[in-house]
Amino acid sequence: MDLHPESLGSKFVEDPQAFYRRLRPSGPVHQVIVWGGVRAWLITGYEEAKALLADPRLAKDHFKALELFPPGLGGPHRSPLSANMLHADPPDHTRLRKLVNKAFAARAVQHLRPRIEQIAEELIGDLDTRVTVDLIQSFALPLPIRVISALLGIPEADRAAFVSWIEPFIGSTSAARQRSAEEALGDYLPRLLADKRAQPDDDLLSELVAVSEDDDRLSEAELLSMTFLLIMAGYETTVNLIGNSVFALLRDRDKVARLRADPTLLPAAVEEFLRLESPLNTATTRFTIEPVRVGDVEIPANEFVLVALLAANHDEARFNHPEELDFTRSANQHLAFGHGIHYCVGAPLARLEGEVALGRLLDSFPNMALDTTKPVPQYRKSTLMHGLRTLPVVLNG
Ligand code: HEM
DSSP, rough: SSSEEEEEOOOHHOOOHHHHHHOOOOOOOEEEEEEEEEEEEEOOOOOHHHHHHHHHHOOOOHHHHHHHHTTTTTOOOOOOGGGGGGOOOOHHHHHHHHHHHHHHHTGGGGGGGHHHHHHHHHHTTTTTTTTTEEEEIIIITTHHHHHHHHHHHOOOGHHHHHHHHHGGGSSTOOOOHHHEEEEEHHHHHHHHHHHHSSSSSSHHHHHHHHTTSTTTTTOHHHHHHHHHHHHTTTTTHHHHHHHHHHHHHHHHHHHHHHHHGGGGHHHHHHHHHHHTTTTSOOOOOEEEEOOEEEETTEEEOOOOOEEEHHHHHHOTTTTSSSTTOOOOOSSSOOOOTOOOGGGGGTTTHHHHHHHHHHHHHHHHHHHHHOOSSSOOOOOOOSBBOOOOOOOOEEEEE
């Protein structure tokens, strides 16, 4: 047990692995301070993380979490759109998840491959090969948002405005900007859903509207917050997957050559990037509804728990040489997509986007390299996300 809880501050954000290496000798459970002064429990061991992600004594209900949260501090987002499936417990979660699974199952994700390839090609075609480009701004950010727009069926005419409302949710944009973007979305999404109801199309939102009219109905508010969740959950996470993968790959010239020589390694490479540089540093916030013993530590009831996915994915007890990038790693059962009832709905789509993005970049730019004359890339300030602000790359390096 840590007598002096660490704060999850800039050291945690800039070099989480060093932070975790320092904590590891004192066990898999640590008291920490987050969100400007709240005590939470950080879980860093793989087995403990996996067990707790599936433990019903750890709850997520948005409204109960808010009650536990000291007033006046940052912390969980307080908007009605945040009262979604990711922040719900059974039986609500079970019902919502069944409906979204049904909507996703009706649309085989592999069918999206040509569309994702087309989006990647368009973005690559717009890149300036004569200068250093910021691959986050010009490729990793726009790709997932365009894929989400296509998946959900955002009409072409609304796309630019839609993107401008979504962008403020990435990183540490001011609360005021986020609020106004949220208001704009809160105004737009009900109109979009009404249009999908009146004129269904071949897209996920139309499917969701249709399943919401079956027996297990989604209320209007649930449909709205589910739409918001699908937009948000698939955005910054995928940006980070692309950015972190390219950054890790370009630091290792041998691995770049290996992947170019054998593109069949791409799916395994994406799994390894998910493990090594997990797009989410910690899972979303959970809280104990009764005391929970983890090894020799007892976490009291009504306390916040942060499961450190990135730490679990670097646990030496589970992965040999966890700091190494190894495309041939066997049984790479990382926790980057979570575990248990909240396991990522979009995992197949995210894997596909990662594969297409990396594959297209490698094919298009045989000499792509990091621009080492620029300052070392920094991470966006977040305890949840693990992703770069910028990634300066020369494409014809
Ligand atoms: C590399 C990209 C992605 C990563 C690393 C990722 C990771 C995760 C993780 C760790 C969770 C569980 C969080 C927790 O238990 O606290 C989750 C849940 C979820 N993800 Fe993803 N995700 C990614 C992309 C996507 C995409 C593309 C979509 C949809 C289009 C999506 C939709 C969701 C949804 C709806 C949930 C909530 C599931 C539930 O509560 O039952 N994700 N994701």
